[in-house]
Amino acid sequence: MADNKPDHSQTYTEAYGWPLRAAVGSVTYVCEHEPDNKKIEVRNWGIPFVREKDPQRTSPGIIPLRPIWCGLLTDYLCYYLILSLPFFAFGVVRTVLRARRSRCINCGYLLTGNESGICPECGWERAAIK
Numbered sequence: 001m002a003d004n005k006p007d008h009s010q011t012y013t014e015a016y017g018w019p020l021r022a023a024v025g026s027v028t029y030v031c032e033h034e035p036d037n038k039k040i041e042v043r044n045w046g047i048p049f050v051r052e053k054d055p056q057r058t059s060p061g062i063i064p065l066r067p068i069w070c071g072l073l074t075d076y077l078c079y080y081l082i083l084s085l086p087f088f089a090f091g092v093v094r095t096v097l098r099a100r101r102s103r104c105i106n107c108g109y110l111l112t113g114n115e116s117g118i119c120p121e122c123g124w125e126r127a128a129i130k
Helices: 069-100
Strands: 008-016 023-031 039-044 046-049 061-064
Touching: 008 046, 008 061, 023 046, 023 061
Parallel strands: none
Antiparallel strands: 008 023, 023 039, 046 061
16 A cells, blocks of 8 residues: 655745835645655745755745735835835925925915915915014
8 A cells, every 4th residue: 555645845935025024935845755756846825936056045936925914014105105205305395495486385476576465376375474
C-alpha cells in the first residue's frame, strides 16, 4: 500500500509595503519521493517568480496578492498626504500673494482704489480692517 504523504514541504512568505506592510503572499512547494521526485506548487495568495541570481537569496520571489487592510489604508493615507501637500501649498501661496498685491483673493482682479471692499468681478467681499 502506497503512502500518499509528501516527504517534505517548504513555504516561502513575503510581505511588502512602506511605511507599513500592505500585502502578503506565500507559496508552498511540496516534494514527493515517488515515482519521479516531482515538485508540486501550491499557491497561497502569491505568484512566484525567478529572481536574478543573488547568492544571499535562496527563496523565490513572490508577488503578494492578499492585502493587509490596516497597512494598505495607512500607506494610502501617507502617500495621499505627501502628494497633496504641493497642491495645498500652491493655493495658500497664491492667496497670500494676491492679498499682498491688493487683488481679489478669489479671482485676482485688481482692487486698488476700490472703496466698497467688494470685488466688481466676482462679488467677493473683503473683510473690514479695523
